[in-house]
Amino acid sequence: xxxxxxxxxxxxxxxxxxxxxxxxxxxxxxxxxxxxxxxxxxxxxxxxxxxxxxxxxxxxxxxxxxxxxxxxxxxxxxxxxxxxxxxxxxxxxxxxxxxxxxxxxxxxxxxxxxxxxxxxxxxxxxxxxxxxxxxxxxxxxxxxxxxxxxxxxxxxxxxxxxxxxxxxxxxxxxxxxxxxxxxxxxxxxxxxxxxxxxxxxxxxxxxxxxxxxxxxxxxxxxxxxxxxxxxxx
Amino acid sequence: xxxxxxxxxxxxxxxxxxxxxxxxxxxxxxxxxxxxxxxxxxxxxxxxxxxxxxxxxxxxxxxxxxxxxxxxxxxxxxxxxxxxxxxxxxxxxxxxxxxxxxxxxxxxxxxxxxxxxxxxxxxxxxxxxxxxxxxxxxxxxxxxxxxxxxxxxxxxxxxxxxxxxxxxx
Numbered sequence: 001x002x003x004x005x006x007x008x009x010x011x012x013x014x015x016x017x018x019x020x021x022x023x024x025x026x027x028x029x030x031x032x033x034x035x036x037x038x039x040x041x042x043x044x045x046x047x048x049x050x051x052x053x054x055x056x057x058x059x060x061x062x063x064x065x066x067x068x069x070x071x072x073x074x075x076x077x078x079x080x081x082x083x084x085x086x087x088x089x090x091x092x093x094x095x096x097x098x099x100x101x102x103x104x105x106x107x108x109x110x111x112x113x114x115x116x117x118x119x120x121x122x123x124x125x126x127x128x129x130x131x132x133x134x135x136x137x138x139x140x141x142x143x144x145x146x147x148x149x150x151x152x153x154x155x156x157x158x159x160x161x162x163x164x165x166x167x168x169x170x171x172x173x174x175x176x177x178x179x180x181x182x183x184x185x186x187x188x189x190x191x192x193x194x195x196x197x198x199x200x201x202x203x204x205x206x207x208x209x210x211x212x213x214x215x216x217x218x219x220x221x222x223x224x225x226x227x228x229x230x231x232x233x
Numbered sequence: 234x235x236x237x238x239x240x241x242x243x244x245x246x247x248x249x250x251x252x253x254x255x256x257x258x259x260x261x262x263x264x265x266x267x268x269x270x271x272x273x274x275x276x277x278x279x280x281x282x283x284x285x286x287x288x289x290x291x292x293x294x295x296x297x298x299x300x301x302x303x304x305x306x307x308x309x310x311x312x313x314x315x316x317x318x319x320x321x322x323x324x325x326x327x328x329x330x331x332x333x334x335x336x337x338x339x340x341x342x343x344x345x346x347x348x349x350x351x352x353x354x355x356x357x358x359x360x361x362x363x364x365x366x367x368x369x370x371x372x373x374x375x376x377x378x379x380x381x382x383x384x385x386x387x388x389x390x391x392x393x394x395x396x397x398x399x400x401x402x
Contacts, residue, residue, distance in 0.1 A: 012264060017259055033285050
């Protein structure tokens with residue numbers, strides 16, 4: 001006599017599609033990955049030109065951190081079009097890879113010091129909007145804090161890593177009651193934010209794991225003034 | 234900036250992960266999307282993402298977990314963008330060993346799969362990860378980015394709904 005769980009397992013396995021792992025398919029997927037990577041490389045010049053247009057409009061002096069060509073995915077045209085809608089943030093030279101956005105949402109890859117300055121290597125993600133579109137850094141008009149039960153997952157359509165500089169007095173905030181905010185109960189707890197030091201942020205690798213959705217807030221000079229570590233569920 | 238090296242395509246680890254994960258991921262996605270072709274699209278997209286990010290995985294042994302999460306995310310996006318998905322449910326594939334039991338088994342299977350389709354998204358995801366992939370509560374929590382307590386709650390509700398489908402006559 002099978003148990004309920006065994007019977008359910010049987011039904012799930014019978015209901016799932018069979019799909020063998022075909023070597024030829026893997027070759028196709030590898031080729032697609034290569035094609036996308038090369039597309040990023042070949043579009044570098046185009047992106048730099050587009051960025052220059054924005055610089056002209058905004059009166060900015062954009063300087064890449066190392067002066068080398070950047071990899072930029074062509075699927076991120078909103079970077080250039082929407083930045084122009086946030087002119088209030090653009091009166092000072094750009095800092096590191098800051099593109100003029102007031103906010104950014106993504107994942108932290110590394111927090112480190114360089115020349116007495118805290119830097120964060122940041123992987124921007126896109127937030128799915130109600131209409132099925134995607135919003136990313138320059139699109140946000142308010143702090144994009146992803147917390148609690150949400151039907152708006154993020155996707156990562158761009159491999160580019162951005163390096164931002166943190167203000168020495170930047171706020172780093174974590175949620176003390178994360179479990180409660182992710183409860184399936186009808187009443188979700190309000191996040192209780194706790195400030196941590198930048199040293200704690202840098203050393204607390206577990207604070208920004210793969211699933212931590214990080215909202216950054218920039219000051220008008222392009223320095224990160226707030227790092228909010230959140231997590232939707 | 235980290236760039237996937239050209240020779241990543243030859244990385245044996247990729248081949249191992251592909252053979253180990255691809256069939257299961259398509260199976261999982263097909264249960265979530267109820268559309269085999271869409272499931273294959275989603276999983277293939279997730280694999281391309283994995284290949285592009287391969288050298289940036291902090292722990293390559295977690296490629297399977299990364300893949301699961303990516304497939305779930307891409308599948309959700311696909312469902313969201315395709316509001317008509319529910320109208321495109323494919324006929325259920327029913328496999329039975331005995332023609333004598335075929336009608337009964339088919340009926341029960343159809344009921345259970347219909348109940349799966351009717352579950353709220355998170356319950357459905359938890360149920361698929363548990364009953365198809367046999368993941369633990371902790372592994373499901375990691376894949377879905379939610380607390381273990383929430384996983385238990387979703388699973389409890391999902392199991393109750395599916396059990397009712399099993400018991401229907």
